[in-house]
Amino acid sequence: xxxxxxxxxxxxxxxxxxxEVYQFTSPELELRYQSLTEELRCLVCQNQNIADSHAxxxxxxxxxxxxxxxxxxxxxxxxxxxxxxxxxxxxxxPPFNARTIxxxxxxxxxxxxGALGFMSILxxxxxxxxxxxxxxxxARIKELLYLKSNKK
Amino acid sequence: MRLRFIxxxxxxxxxxxxxxxxLKLDPHDVxxxxxxxxxxxxxxxxxxxxxxxxxxxDMAGKVWLLNVWASWCVSCRQEHVYxxxxxRDGSINLMGLNYKDEPAAAMQWLERLGNPYKISxxxxxxxxxxxxxxxxxxxxxxxxxKGIVRHKQTGPxxxxxxxxxxxxxxxxxxxxx
Numbered sequence: 331x332x333x334x335x336x337x338x339x340x341x342x343x344x345x346x347x348x349x350e351v352y353q354f355t356s357p358e359l360e361l362r363y364q365s366l367t368e369e370l371r372c373l374v375c376q377n378q379n380i381a382d383s384h385a386x387x388x389x390x391x392x393x394x395x396x397x398x399x400x401x402x403x404x405x406x407x408x409x410x411x412x413x414x415x416x417x418x419x420x421x422x423x424p425p426f427n428a429r430t431i432x433x434x435x436x437x438x439x440x441x442x443x444g445a446l447g448f449m450s451i452l453x454x455x456x457x458x459x460x461x462x463x464x465x466x467x468x469a470r471i472k473e474l475l476y477l478k479s480n481k482k
Numbered sequence: 483m484r485l486r487f488i489x490x491x492x493x494x495x496x497x498x499x500x501x502x503x504x505l506k507l508d509p510h511d512v513x514x515x516x517x518x519x520x521x522x523x524x525x526x527x528x529x530x531x532x533x534x535x536x537x538x539x540d541m542a543g544k545v546w547l548l549n550v551w552a553s554w555c556v557s558c559r560q561e562h563v564y565x566x567x568x569x570r571d572g573s574i575n576l577m578g579l580n581y582k583d584e585p586a587a588a589m590q591w592l593e594r595l596g597n598p599y600k601i602s603x604x605x606x607x608x609x610x611x612x613x614x615x616x617x618x619x620x621x622x623x624x625x626x627x628k629g630i631v632r633h634k635q636t637g638p639x640x641x642x643x644x645x646x647x648x649x650x651x652x653x654x655x656x657x658x659x
Contacts, residue, residue, distance in 0.1 A: 416615050
């Protein structure tokens with residue numbers, strides 16, 4: 331029993347050790363810290379930002395962001411620092427350039443293709459509806475309806 | 483009418499090609515923006531002689547390798563035997579950046595498994611590693627005579643990588659003035 335309790339305690343300790351607390355001189359600085367760490371990607375667990383990640387690298391990157399903020403650097407300077415070292419990959423909001431043009435335009439392109447397809451279907455339907463029935467067809471309809479009502 | 487069948491088939495084939503390419507890509511191999519840029523500056527104590535420091539500027543005029551490693555890193559152990567073999571004749575300037583490690587544990591590791599490095603550098607808090615864009619040890623950088631980073635190998639090296647990528651590049655850089 332003692333061992334179990336001890337294990338639980340150790341577990342709690344290790345969970346606490348992963349979250350570091352930073353003191354900010356102003357609430358505005360803290361907000362900038364939060365938004366920056368949410369926008370930077372952790373390169374170890376690539377689908378997490380550095381605010382959410384427990385990876386050691388994410389901890390180091392958070393520390394770096396904190397240090398740079400505390401020394402009065404702008405958001406742009408911090409983003410530049412990160413991309414100079416880790417590339418555009420570190421950004422969750424990729425910049426607009428030659429390499430990412432496909433990434434940015436594919437949704438628009440897909441929407442256009444879909445809209446064109448949709449319009450061509452609508453067009454086809456309209457032309458079908460516009461078709462007038464010929465005299466023969468009208469006569470045939472009357473005949474069928476007449477037959478039906480007579481049968482009753 | 484035939485278009486109705488051909489179009490979805492084409493769309494499907496395009497998707498297959500893209501997904502196929504996606505399968506071959508390694509998302510962990512992030513291209514380093516440091517390539518063809520000056521090596522980031524640091525001055526850090528040497529592992530075996532903490533009173534002495536090492537800085538990339540010390541290597542000016544030489545082609546050298548910076549291998550980022552740690553005693554806690556499993557893949558480092560995997561590549562260690564190949565690096566040791568590679569650096570055996572002493573003609574290669576292989577430096578080790580001991581990343582976020584305990585110096586005592588690191589020295590013990592080198593004693594037990596052999597030391598391929600001319601100098602090992604202690605980067606205890608990992609801030610130099612951060613400057614070099616290190617995100618997963620082991621990583622190996624090749625720096626030319628002018629102090630420009632020319633190549634980065636992410637992940638453990640093996641004999642194939644050493645013989646087909648790293649060695650030819652070192653020879654090429656040695657010929658450059």
